Amino acid sequence: MTELPKKPVAPSVWIWIGVTLLWGTVFFMTSTLMLKFSVRLLGQGTFDPGSGEGMAVYLVYVPVLLVVALASMLVKNLIDPGSLKQIERHQAVARGVRERYFVSFAGSIATSFLFTVLTAVMHSVAVPLSGSVVELPAKSVLLAAALNIAAGLAASMLVGIVFMVARAVRGSGR
Numbered sequence: 001m002t003e004l005p006k007k008p009v010a011p012s013v014w015i016w017i018g019v020t021l022l023w024g025t026v027f028f029m030t031s032t033l034m035l036k037f038s039v040r041l042l043g044q045g046t047f048d049p050g051s052g053e054g055m056a057v058y059l060v061y062v063p064v065l066l067v068v069a070l071a072s073m074l075v076k077n078l079i080d081p082g083s084l085k086q087i088e089r090h091q092a093v094a095r096g097v098r099e100r101y102f103v104s105f106a107g108s109i110a111t112s113f114l115f116t117v118l119t120a121v122m123h124s125v126a127v128p129l130s131g132s133v134v135e136l137p138a139k140s141v142l143l144a145a146a147l148n149i150a151a152g153l154a155a156s157m158l159v160g161i162v163f164m165v166a167r168a169v170r171g172s173g174r
Helices: 013-042 051-079 081-095 105-125 138-172
Strands: none
Touching: 013 051, 013 105, 013 138, 051 081, 051 105, 105 138
């Protein structure tokens, strides 16, 4: 029995939300660590939230992630109605014409940088809820964002490696 080719479809709103929550959570954690590190390294600012304080901030952060996911989906749908360009890109990757595993290298750089800035803003805005003392000079935030790019690239490479292993396992089982 032969498989019928699947017709590519645009990602659903649930994919947008799920992926944004996943990566937003990863970058929240790495950004928080990089913010702590940059404040200590530069000796400028005050930032050392405990796990309880971090969780309070995360509870404010999640609704913001939902807004980011929906806004990103709307903007992308305005730029690429019907997701035709995205579907073409995925088909090119599947054919081996484009990179297969590390498709979002530039996206990882931009995302890790911007999520660090968003995390810093969320920690500052959530001070009344978290009770933490937050003083994040721009210099500390920019250094943390630059350092967090390494975390974004590492995460992108890790996902790529997982895809390569999964593909190899799938291929060997045929």
